[in-house]
Amino acid sequence: MGSERLGEMLDIGEETIKKSCSLALKAHKSPGDPFLVENSAAGSSDVVISFPAGTWTVGSLFCGESDFGEAKVDLELFPSLKSVGNYDPAKPEEIDFAIATINQAFVDKVKQILDNSQLKIKVQEAITAKKRIIFTGHSTGGAIAAFVTIWFLENCSKEISGSFFCVTFGSPLIGDHIISHALRRENWSENFIHFVMRYDIVPRILLAPLSSIRQEFEKILPFFDPSSSEYMSQSIGSSQAALDLFTKVMSSASSVASSAASKLMGSPNLLLETVTKFINLSPYKPFGTYIFCTGNGKLVVLKNPEAVLQLLFFTCQLNNDTERATIASKCLNQHLGYYDELEGSLDMQSVTCDDNLEMLNLASDGIFDDLGLSARARQCVRAAGVFQKQKQENKVKFDLKKGKMEEEMKNLRAYQGSNEDNGGYYDAFKLQEVRRDFEANVSRLELAAIWDEITEMLKKYDLPDEFEAISDWVKLGTEFRHLVEPLDIANFYRHGKGKETGVYMKRGRPKRYKYTQRWLEHEKKLPVGSRGESCFWAELEELHALSDNLQAVNNEKKRVLDLQEQVGKWIVDGVLSKDVLKSPTFQAWWSKLPVGLKTETISGLINGAGNMQVG
Structure with missing residues (x-):
């Protein structure tokens, strides 16, 4: 583990991060605009392009008949999102194993955006001016930003691939492990940075099947919708529906994390294997660099996707029953509190990064204490580190x-x-x-x-x-x-x-x-x-x-x-x-x-x- 300034660690300045967050939240409140463009701080060569979340409906995250809104990626649109060796077009029965599973609703929105020539014109102007482009978004706008970034990386030369960055805030997951695999292979993984608040429900929402959360999800959607009269409504934020949504999502997240941890440790849980035969587990997995905001001004940086998946579950565990009274509002309110949180955190510059997760102390050592990790959580995170080291x-x-x-x-x-x-x-x-x-x-x-x-x-x-x-x-x-x-x-x-x-x-x-x-x-x-x-x-x-x-x-x-x-x-x-x-x-x-x-x-x-x- 190590500590250093966040901007140096990510090769993106703190002022650019703040600007990205500010414009992402501005776009969130301007759902009618396809995207917003602003220059970063004075003296910076960064251009920030932000995408709105759009409409706040169930269909904006879940579309089609699948319980997780997933579909197989269109390789004509994203040709790199596959496992190169495992992909055999001559064997259709093996394609599911080799190409990425993605969220179809997000990709449909991205196709609409890419049809707008204005975006490509703005990007080309920035490239011609030798400026770096930061694609950003809050909530589902972050998911859109991620796919747009991948598309431009697919279609640019290697010489300018470092000109594209993606910074998201409270973004839901967008696809399965093949995305992380492909981005690392292409040396693009470092271009993606995701900020996540400790209790924010949205980055975890796609770990649960729609069939289990639809009723609660529909009730809390107006809380996030700037066009709704119930936007940031206290009655929704503290409602039973919010608490039920949090409980159901985290129950599904528990199954996903436990299944992944069992594979990491190489000791299959027979009971879990039996249960998962009857439970449809979410295919979604993290990718890129994740920065967990602890809520007290500290930041924890993780680049290991398996460790991030474990933290998406374990950081939301309650220490006692009294926390249940406040968790409902936290899981919604934190989704809209990124700018205030980051302004304080970036000023404090208390940053921890995951240099050697395989060496993580299973006892409390101050590194992950601010995320409330239990001994079991640390064991799972360490297993993710061991797994990554074993690959090397x-x-x-x-x-x-x-x-x-x-x-x-x-x-x-x-x-x-x-x-x-x-x-x-x-x-x-x-x-x-x-x-x-x-x-x-x-x-x-x-x-x-x-x-x-x-x-x-x-x-x-x-x-x-x-x-x-x-x-x-x-x-x-x-x-x-x-x-x-x-x-x-x-x-x-x-x-x-x-x-x-x-x-x-x-x-x-x-x-x-x-x-x-x-x-x-x-x-x-x-x-x-x-x-x-x-x-x-x-x-x-x-x-x-x-x-x-x-x-x-x-x-x-x-x-x-x-x-x-x-x-x-x-x-x-x-x-x-x-x-x-x-x-x-x-x-x-x-x-x-x-x-x-x-x-x-x-x-x-x-x-x-x-x-x-x-x-």
Whole structure:
């Protein structure tokens, strides 16, 4: 744990934070405006753009038939909100696992805002003037600001991604864990800052299903609505409906937090598992940096999303029954009290950050005392720290294996070179006639074992979220795929595995190659599936198997032409060696192709390759 000035910690000045809060609350009271724009404090290069909460209805948070108002993200709108390796468009049944779940009501509002060209004009003016843009919002306006920020980050260059910040106040959650995962991978997580008051109900509201809170929620909505005559009404603020809403939301939050903590600690609670089979748990999770306002001028900063989820529940626990009399008004009033709270807190500059949560003392030590954390709460927060540290340790374990991987790849490069003059290493490996073929197979299996372990950890999110975007690993994965996958394909067809499992590309291709291919495509911003040069041998083998049946070849005319054009493009682009055209397998296939199915692209490359006897 450590303490420092908040502005230095967040790379955003205290005056800009105050300005953001002020404009966010101003927008809250101006629901008719699509957004408000003001310059930050004098001398600052920040431009603040704030979004209103809009209408205060149940539909502004919950839309559609789902109990949590959730839907799968539109990847055309937010292409980064997915797990790169786990996302396989060829397997629709796995998409739910790999792409983000988001709040549909918020996204619908964002689409309307983005259709307003004035916002894009204002942003472009700020970028041209080399100013930083702070998107902000209070309540659901904060949720809108978060999605708008993500959209601009998706559509800007890496060079100006640091020009966009998002600062929210009392914002509800907007999506599941994939959002946090994706933002960390893209190195955007630091651009999001969320302020939360200790008892504010709105940041927790989407942890409860609408079916359990609708009646109470509808009754308290006028309290937050500036256009309502009951805005900030004392009768609503101290009502039984407010207390019932708080109780029900926190009951649902308890289930969510307990389920998450059980997974963090690796000791499943059998009773909880049984209960959750009958309870629909909220999919929503935190992301970015959270700053908890304790209520006494102190601030606690957390960047660990699992720890934030635990605090969203545990910071709202009552110390005694006498607090129940005041909790109803607190859970509503604190939602509208951010400016006053921050003005005092930022002046005090009593800030604690989560440097080493895995070392958190389970006894009272003054760090989290102002948030009223129990020993159980501290245990859960510490488990979140241990979980995050374990991810880093898993990465270190694989970093230490890079030497072994490079050594085995060096062996395979030597094997590849030794077969250059006799048609290439693909056909040599498929024949397995000499000892060096056996030694190459040992290297193949050694590398496959390491990469299979990596992909299994990625599938379970047991590696740091940024792992798939680390340039060294993307490069290493690409080299591995180019060098080793042809050997896997050769082995597959040598043993006739297609008869058992089906076509290599549909059933036989290991995840280790799919993942590393997607990393490269994501880094280069290329369409999914566009860089499959390492597995063209599989398509060649399937088409070559038809060579003795002219009718079957003609029936696959499109595949035959597509393969040639794709191979030609990869060779011209330098991602596939021209030597593949010398392969006996390729030459045997090409020689039997009808003249009308031989493309000029491949013919030209063959004629320029020299000394190749093909039909």
